[in-house]
Amino acid sequence: MIARKLITLACLFLVANFILYPQQEVVMSIKEGMPLIPVAIPNFSVKDTSPEAKDAADILYKVISDDLKYSRVFSPLPKNYYNYIKPLDPDKILFQDWESIQAKLLIVGQISKQDDKTIQFEAKFYDVKSERFIRGKTYQTEKSLLRLAAHKFSNLLMETYGEPQIFTTKIVFISNRDANNELYMMDYDGHNQTRLTFNREKDYMPAWSTDGKSIAYTEFKGGNARLYIYNPFEGKRKLVFDLGTSFGPCFSPDGKKLAFCSTEDESNSEIYTARSDGTNIKRLTFNKSADVSPSWSPNCREVAFTSDRGGSPQIYIMDAEGSNVRRRSFGGNYHDSPAWSPTGDRIVYVSRVQAVFDLYILNLRTDEIIKLTEGYARNESPCWSADGRHIIFSSNRIGTIQLYSIDYDGANLKRLTSKGQNKLPDWARN
Amino acid sequence: MKKILTLSLSCFLVIAFFASCRKKVEETPPPPQVEEQPKLEKVEKPPVKEPKLTEEEIFAKKSLEELNAEKPMNVVLFDYDKFFIREDAKLILQNNAAWMKKWKSVKILIEGHCDERGTEDYNMALGEKRAKSAFDYLASLGISSDRIKTISYGKSQPTDLGHNEIAWQKNRRDQFTIIEK
Numbered sequence: 001m002i003a004r005k006l007i008t009l010a011c012l013f014l015v016a017n018f019i020l021y022p023q024q025e026v027v028m029s030i031k032e033g034m035p036l037i038p039v040a041i042p043n044f045s046v047k048d049t050s051p052e053a054k055d056a057a058d059i060l061y062k063v064i065s066d067d068l069k070y071s072r073v074f075s076p077l078p079k080n081y082y083n084y085i086k087p088l089d090p091d092k093i094l095f096q097d098w099e100s101i102q103a104k105l106l107i108v109g110q111i112s113k114q115d116d117k118t119i120q121f122e123a124k125f126y127d128v129k130s131e132r133f134i135r136g137k138t139y140q141t142e143k144s145l146l147r148l149a150a151h152k153f154s155n156l157l158m159e160t161y162g163e164p165q166i167f168t169t170k171i172v173f174i175s176n177r178d179a180n181n182e183l184y185m186m187d188y189d190g191h192n193q194t195r196l197t198f199n200r201e202k203d204y205m206p207a208w209s210t211d212g213k214s215i216a217y218t219e220f221k222g223g224n225a226r227l228y229i230y231n232p233f234e235g236k237r238k239l240v241f242d243l244g245t246s247f248g249p250c251f252s253p254d255g256k257k258l259a260f261c262s263t264e265d266e267s268n269s270e271i272y273t274a275r276s277d278g279t280n281i282k283r284l285t286f287n288k289s290a291d292v293s294p295s296w297s298p299n300c301r302e303v304a305f306t307s308d309r310g311g312s313p314q315i316y317i318m319d320a321e322g323s324n325v326r327r328r329s330f331g332g333n334y335h336d337s338p339a340w341s342p343t344g345d346r347i348v349y350v351s352r353v354q355a356v357f358d359l360y361i362l363n364l365r366t367d368e369i370i371k372l373t374e375g376y377a378r379n380e381s382p383c384w385s386a387d388g389r390h391i392i393f394s395s396n397r398i399g400t401i402q403l404y405s406i407d408y409d410g411a412n413l414k415r416l417t418s419k420g421q422n423k424l425p426d427w428a429r430n
Numbered sequence: 431m432k433k434i435l436t437l438s439l440s441c442f443l444v445i446a447f448f449a450s451c452r453k454k455v456e457e458t459p460p461p462p463q464v465e466e467q468p469k470l471e472k473v474e475k476p477p478v479k480e481p482k483l484t485e486e487e488i489f490a491k492k493s494l495e496e497l498n499a500e501k502p503m504n505v506v507l508f509d510y511d512k513f514f515i516r517e518d519a520k521l522i523l524q525n526n527a528a529w530m531k532k533w534k535s536v537k538i539l540i541e542g543h544c545d546e547r548g549t550e551d552y553n554m555a556l557g558e559k560r561a562k563s564a565f566d567y568l569a570s571l572g573i574s575s576d577r578i579k580t581i582s583y584g585k586s587q588p589t590d591l592g593h594n595e596i597a598w599q600k601n602r603r604d605q606f607t608i609i610e611k
Contacts, residue, residue, distance in 0.1 A: 181586065204586055205550070223539040223609055225581055245582040247554050261554070267562035267580055269555035290555035306552060313552045336549040355547040380549050424550060 036075035037104050037161070040128070041065055042088040044109035044121075053113040056146055060109060060121055063150035066189065067167050072389045072407060073158065077103055095131040103128050105157075117142050123153045125160075135160055147191060164342075164386040169428045171392055172196070172206045172215050173403060177420025183217060183232075188385070188427070190403075190416030196232045205424050207249040209258075209276060212428035216240065216249035216258060216278075227260055229278050240278035245269075251276055252296040253342065253429065257320075259284070259294035259303060271305055273320075284322035295340045295347075296320075304328070304338040304347055315349050315362075328362060337381055342429065343388035346408070348372065350380045359393055361408065372410050379404075386429040392416070394423040489533065494608055502529055503538065503606035506564055507599060511548065513559040515567050523564060526606060527571040537577045537610035540564050544585045545598035557582030564604045579609065 041064065044057045068074040085097035090108050098106050106126045114120050124136030137156060139149040148168065155165035166188060175184045175195075183196040183203050196215070197203050204225075206217040214231045227246035230237045240246070244264030251258050258274045271284045271291045285291040289309040296303055297317075304317050307325075315329035315338045329335040334352035341347065347362045357380050359372040373379040377397035384391055389408055394401050401421040406413045489497075503526040506519040515523065530536055542561030544553040561580035569575050589605075590597035 202586065204584075220581075220583065220586075223541075223579060223581055223607065225583075245554065245558050245580075247584075248551055261551075263555070263558040263580075263582065267558045267565070269558060290552070290559065292555050293551035308552075308555075313549075334549075334552075336552045350549050352547075352549065357549065378546065 037073060038077055038102055039068055039074045039105040039107060040077050040082070040098050040101065040103035041068070041107045042082055044111055045088075045090060047110060047112035050113045052143065053111050053119065056113075056119045056121070056143065057109075057111040059146045060111065060150045060153075063147050064107070064109075064123075064154055067151060067154035068157070070189070070390070070412070071154070071158065071163075071166075073161060073163055074105070077101060093126065093131075095126070095128050098128045105134075107157075114140060119143060119146065121146075121149055121153075123156075125157065147187070151187070158387075164429075166385050166387055166390075169212065169386060169430065170208075171403070171416075171425050171427050172208055173417075173422055173425040174204060174206065175417070175420050175422045177422075183215065183230075184422075185232075186416070188405075190405075190414075193417070193419075197230075205247050205249065207251060207426045208428040210251045210253060210255035210429055212430040215426075216251065216260070218245075218247045218249075227262075227278075229258075238278055240274060241272070241281060248293055250294050250296060252300045253298050254300045257296075257300070259296065261292050261294070271303070271322075284318070286322075293337050295338050297340050298342050298344040304340050306336045306338065315347065328364075339382050339384055339391075341384050341388040341408075342386055346388070348382045348384065348391055350382065359391070359406075370410070372406060373413075381424050383425055383427045385427055392425045392427050394425065489611070494611065497608050497611065502608070505606070506604040508560055508602040508604075510545070510598070510602065511556070513542075513556060513563050515563050519564075520567070523567045524571065527568050527573050530568070530573050530577065533611065535611050536608055537579070539579045539581060539607045539609045541587075541605040541607060542580065542582045543587060543589070543601055543603050543605065545601040546585050546588065546593070547598060548585060550584060550586075553584035554582050557584050560602075560604050564606075 044061050046053045046057050065076050068076050081101040085101060086094060090110060106128050108124045110122045112120045118140055121139045125134050126132060127134055135156060137153065139152065141149045151167035154167040158165050169188055170185045171188060172183060172185045174181050178195065181202040181204060183206050184193055185196055186193040201219050201221040204218040204220060206215045208215060213233060214229050216227060216229045218225050218227055224242060225245040225247060226242040227240040227249060228237050229240055241262055244262045246260060246262040248261040249258055256276055258276050258278065260272055261269045262272055263269050268288060269290045269292050271294050272281055273284055274281045287309055289307055291305055291307045293306045294303050301320050302317050303320055304315060306313050307316050310327065312333040313336050314327055315335050316325050316327050318325040332351050332353065336350050338347050338349040345363060345365050347364065348359055350357050351360050356376055357378040359379050359382050361370050361372055375395055375397040377395050379393055379395040382391050382393040391406050391408065393404055395404050401423045402418060403416045403422050403425050404413060405416055504522045506522050540561040542557035544557050548556060558580060561582060565578050565580050568578060588601040590600040
C-alpha cells in the first residue's frame with residue numbers, strides 16, 4: 001500500500017515537474033564521438049606528361065588531403081598503407097585491396113591539361129565496401145584557381161555526408177600590414193589573403209552577413225565611429241548607425257537581423273538590432289551598465305552577450321526581444337566575447353585571469369566548461385566555423401597578434417597569418 | 431691751410447644761407463603739409479605692433495592641426511579597468527576647462543582609450559565610459575555639453591606600443607582633440 005502511494009506520489013511529482021519546467025528545446029547534432037571516415041587518396045593520375053599537369057596534380061592532391069585532415073569528419077589513411085597493395089588503376093579498381101587497408105571511401109582523381117591555360121580535374125569517390133561510385137565532378141580551371149577547385153571537391157564530400165561546406169568559406173579580419181587597420185579576407189586555411197578596404201581611416205570589428213556577401217564593420221573617421229554594411233564584391237557601402245560609438249556587429253543565422261552595440265545613449269554601450277539591411281533599428285538592452293558583444297543562437301531566438309551589470313564583465317543570455325536575461329558565466333571576474341556555436345550547444349568565450357586571456361567553451365547542455373587554449377598570452381575574439389568543429393581566434397603568443405585555428409576540443413592548433421598584426425576575425429557561414 | 435678754412439667757412443655760410451632761405455620760402459604754405467606727414471608715419475607702425483596685437487588673432491590664424499599639435503588640453507590617465515577621474519586628473523581637467531572657458535568657440539572630442547589587457551569588445555565600452563567621465567567633469571566645471579563629443583577607440587590606438595606598466599598606464603587615457611574653433 002505504502003509502496004503504491006509512493007509510486008503515485010513520485011509520478012505526480014514527475015508530471016508536475018514536467019508542467020512547471022517544460023523541457024527547453026535544444027538543437028543538437030551528435031558530432032563528436034562519431035568515428036572518422038577513413039579515406040584512401042591515392043596519388044592523382046596525370047593523363048599527359050606536361051609539367052603543368054604534374055604541378056596541378058600536386059597542388060590538388062595536397063589541398064584535398066589537408067581539407068579532409070582538417071575536417072574532423074574524414075581521416076586520410078597514412079600513405080604508407082598504399083605500399084601493401086597494387087597501385088590504383090582507375091579503370092579497374094580492386095576494391096578488396098582498398099578494403100584490406102581499411103579504407104571506407106576511395107578518392108580517384110585524374111588531371112589533364114586542356115590548353116595552355118586550362119587544367120581539367122576529374123574527381124570521383126567510391127564506397128569501398130559496396131564497390132559503388134558515389135559522386136564525382138569534373139572541374140575545368142586555370143592554374144591560379146586550383147586551390148578553389150580542390151576546396152570545391154572537398155565541399156562535395158562534406159555535402160554528401162550532410163555537413164556544411166566550410167572549405168570555400170572566407171575569414172574577414174583586421175590587419176595593419178599595409179599601414180593602418182584595414183579589412184582583409186582569406187581562405188579558411190590562411191591562403192589568398194586579400195585586402196578589401198583602401199582608405200586612410202581605421203576599420204574595426206568586421207562581421208560577415210549570413211549569405212557571406214557583405215561585411216558589417218566600424219569605421220573610425222573624423223572623430224566618429226560609424227557602423228557600415230559593405231559589399232566588397234560590388235563595392236557598395238551603406239551607413240547603418242552614426243550615433244555614439246557603434247561597433248560589434250553580428251548577423252543572425254537566419255539572415256534576417258543584425259545585432260550591434262552603440263553608446264549613443266549617455267555613452268553607455270547597449271545592444272541594438274536592425275534588419276539585416278541596416279534599417280528598422282531597435283534597442284534591446286536598457287540599463288546603466290555596459291552591454292557588448294552580441295552573438296545569436298542558431299535558432300535566432302536568443303542572444304548571448306557580455307554585461308557588467310553584476311559588477312564585472314560576464315556572459316549572459318537573453319531572449320531575442322531583450323527579455324529573460326540570465327547569467328551563464330561564473331567563477332571568474334572577467335568574461336567576454338561570447339560566440340554561439342552553430343550547433344547550438346556551446347558558447348566559446350574569453351576569460352581573463354591576471355591579464356592572461358584564454359578561450360573556454362561552455363557546454364550549454366551539461367554546463368561543463370573546457371579550457372581551449374593554454375598560451376600564456378592574450379587569446380581572444382573567437383569565432384566558429386559553420387559546422388561548429390573549428391574556431392578561429394587571435395593570439396599574441398609569438399609577440400605579434402596573429403590569427404590561429406583550433407578545433408572545438410583543443411586539437412589541431414595552427415597559425416594562419418604572419419604579416420603585420422592580424423586580429424578580430426569573423427568566419428563566414430556561407 | 432687758411433685758404434681751405436676760409437673756403438669751407440664760406441661754403442658753410444652759403445649753404446646755411448640757402449637753407450634758411452628755403453625754410454622761409456616753404457613756410458608760406460606749410461599748415462596742410464605738417465598735418466599730412468604724421469599720418470604717413472602711423473601707417474608704417476602697425477607691422478611693428480602686430481605681435482602685441484592679440485592672442486585671439488594668433489588663435490584665429492592657426493589651423494586645427496596646428497592647434498592640436500600644441501596639445502593645449504592635457505591627457506588624463508586612468509586606473510586599470512577603471513573609469514573614475516583620479517585626483518591627479520582633476521587638476522588637469524580644471525586646466526582644460528579653464529582653457530575651454532578662455533576659448534569659448536572651441537568644440538572638442540574626448541577620445542577614450544584602453545590598454546591591451548582588456549578584451550577588444552569590453553574595452554570599447556570602457557573607453558567610452560572614460561570619455562564620459564571627463565565629459566561629466568568638464569560639464570560640472572561649467573563647460574556646455576554641446577561643446578563636447580565623445581568617442582571610444584577601445585584598445586585599437588595605443589600611444590605607447592610597449593608591453594609594460596609604463597606603457598599600459600600611458601594607454602589608459604582620455605585624449606582631447608579640438609574639432610571646431
